[in-house]
Amino acid sequence: MNNFDLIVVGGGPGGIFTAITAAERGFKVALLEKNKRIGNKILIAGSGKCNLTHTGKPKEFFDKYGKNGKFLKDSLNRYSPEMLKNFFRENGLPLVLVEETGKYFPETFSSLDVVELLKKKMLSLNIEIMVSTKIEKIQKKLGIFSIFTDRGVYNCDNLVLATGGKSYPEVGTTGDGYVIAKEFGHKIIPPKPALTPIYVRDYIFQELSGISFQNVRVAIWRENKKIIEKNGAVLLTHTNFSGPAILDNSRFVENGSQLEINYVGKEYVDLNKELIEETNRNGKKTIKKFLAQYFLPERFVKTILSVVNVDGELKLAELSREKRESLIKLLTSNRMEITKVGGFEVAMVTRGGVSLDEVNSKTLESKKLERLYLVGEILDIDGDTGGYNIQAACSMGVLAGKSMGRKERE
Ligand SMILES: Cc1cc2nc3c(=O)[nH]c(=O)nc-3n(C[C@H](O)[C@H](O)[C@H](O)COP(=O)(O)OP(=O)(O)OC[C@H]3O[C@@H](n4cnc5c(N)ncnc54)[C@H](O)[C@@H]3O)c2cc1C
Structure with missing residues (x-):
């Protein structure tokens, strides 16, 4: 009774889609x-709304996972965002696109x-769902996996x-x-928090919490080299x-x-030019008024001006070159300087994990x-925000569920 063709450990999107796919094949x-x-x-x-996937073809997805994205080629080609959308539509919960962000959510916006x-x-599909089941040990002998749990031992051909x-x-x-993968001989790339806030030295926006x-344009630099640059929304918090x-x-x-x-x-050069041209045209205009055309939040402008020690009421013609350059910079x-990123308790995903070389x-x-x-976030793969992580987990689950073989039983 406790023997299965497949046991999936973990009831997240990766595990669930593996289980469904294999069960549909009769496992x-x-x-x-x-x-x-x-x-x-x-x-x-998605804050309880569940952002399941994103617009775009599979090949537009690959670089959303950084250098490891190519590992997902087969998973995403075999089970594309389109197929995930079809799955939910066929099962009575169509996904809807939020145009401004390219994100897909269930039409009820309910996780x-x-x-x-x-x-x-x-x-x-008669999948046995065993919740509150803690694994104590897993071993493989004579081709059979035995999973020892606090509720008994379960055996399977595929794990x-x-x-x-x-x-x-x-x-x-x-x-x-x-820990389990390591016991089976897998290398673990040290896990680190990702999709998490960034802390900097001498943060100047404590008072502007909530402004977005x-x-x-946001970039990460290291040793005078731009590592990555991405456009998008930024939120200032108090820390x-x-x-x-x-x-x-x-x-x-x-x-x-x-x-x-x-x-x-x-x-820099373009804004500098615009400011100089405006100074020549209308030197009596105040700095505050000049900056208003860039739709920056008022409190933000006030803070920025105080950092460079410029009064917002100062006329453009009175702005020294040195201050103009500091302001524009x-x-x-x-x-x-980045001092740290948010820890695992606030990070939405994990970087690192089971090395892809051995899968x-x-x-x-x-x-x-x-x-x-091995499927989903346990692997050394993580993606941008926007539905890329759930899509990856589901696609990997389907690929694994389709790939595994079923042993003949007497
Ligand atoms: C706050 C937050 C918001 C997010 N929002 C989005 C979003 O909107 N869109 C998106 O694409 N991604 C989002 N993500 C990321 C996404 O949820 C994950 O990348 C995705 O769920 C990973 O799927 P998975 O199946 O690999 O693992 P998980 O979903 O993490 O599931 C793993 C499961 O395994 C179980 N488990 C662990 N150890 C054991 C054990 N020993 N025995 C039995 N069970 C075990 C866990 O309890 C868990 O249920 C968000 C993440 C967070 C934290």
């Missing part, structure tokens, strides 16, 4: 989840509806580790899968920079990195142990 499947319910991360995704749908689908990463440990992702910019463009860039922060923000979307390339990207089977599969 006898069990899914083990240590929490009281499945899909805890789905429930908090709970997504989890309920997935649970219903699994039950309809999937879909235990996620280490971020948001309070929802169950405490890195357990790394819709589309600014750090946050918002999608910051979270996406946080994936590239290492020791000695600097954060650069361009708040006006213009190069601050607006177009505010470069700051077959065409099947997601371990190269270390036959019939062991």
Whole structure:
């Protein structure tokens, strides 16, 4: 009774889509989840609205995962964003596009509806969902995996580790899968928090908490080299920079990195030229009035001007060259030393994890142990905000579920 063709450990999107895919192929499947319910991360995704995927073709997705994106080629080609959308439509919960961001959400904007749908689908396929089940040990003998849990021992021919990463440990992702994978001989790339706020030395915006910019240019620099640059929204909090463009860039922060923000979307030379031309045309105009044309929040302008020690009522003609240059530099390339990024408790994903070298990207089977599969965030792969991480987990789940073989039973 406790024997299965497949046991999936971890009830996140990766594990759930593996289980569904294999069960649709006739596999006898069990899914083990240590929490009281499945899909805890789905429930908090997109602030409870669940941003499941993004616009774009699979090939436009690859670079959203950085240098490891090519590992996802087979997963995303085999199970594209279009197919994920079809899945939800066919199962009664169509996804809708939010045009401004390119993000797809369930039409009800409810993560709970997504989890309920997935649970219903699994039950309809006779997948045994075992929640509150804690794994104590896993071993493989004579081609059979035995999973020892606090509720008994379960055996299977195929085992999937879909235990996620280490971020948001309070929802169950405490890195357990790394320990199991390591015991099976896998190399673990040290896990680090990603999609997380960035802290800088001498942060000047403590008083501006809540102010956001819709589309600014954010870059990470190291050793005088630009590592990455992304456009998007930035949120000022009372201690750090946050918002999608910051979270996406946080994936590239290492020791000695600097954060650069361009708040006006213009190069230094262009803004400098505009200011000089305006000074020549209308020298009596105040600095405050000149800056108003760039739609910067008033309190932000006040702070920036106080940093460069310029009174907003000062006339353009009275602005010294030195102050003009400092002001423009601050607006177009505010470069700051990064002191740290937010920890695992606030990071939305984990960078690092099971090394991709030892996993077959065409099947997601371990190269270390036959019939062991690894899917989702447990692997050394993470993507930008916008639905890329859930899509990746689902696509990997489907690929693994389609790739594994079923042993003949007597
Ligand atoms: C606040 C927040 C918001 C997010 N929003 C989005 C979003 O809108 N869009 C998006 O694409 N991505 C989002 N993400 C990221 C996304 O949720 C994850 O990348 C994705 O869920 C990873 O899927 P997974 O199946 O690999 O692992 P997870 O979803 O992390 O699931 C792993 C499961 O394994 C279980 N588990 C762990 N160890 C064991 C064990 N020993 N035994 C049994 N079970 C175990 C865990 O309890 C967990 O349920 C968000 C993340 C966070 C934290």
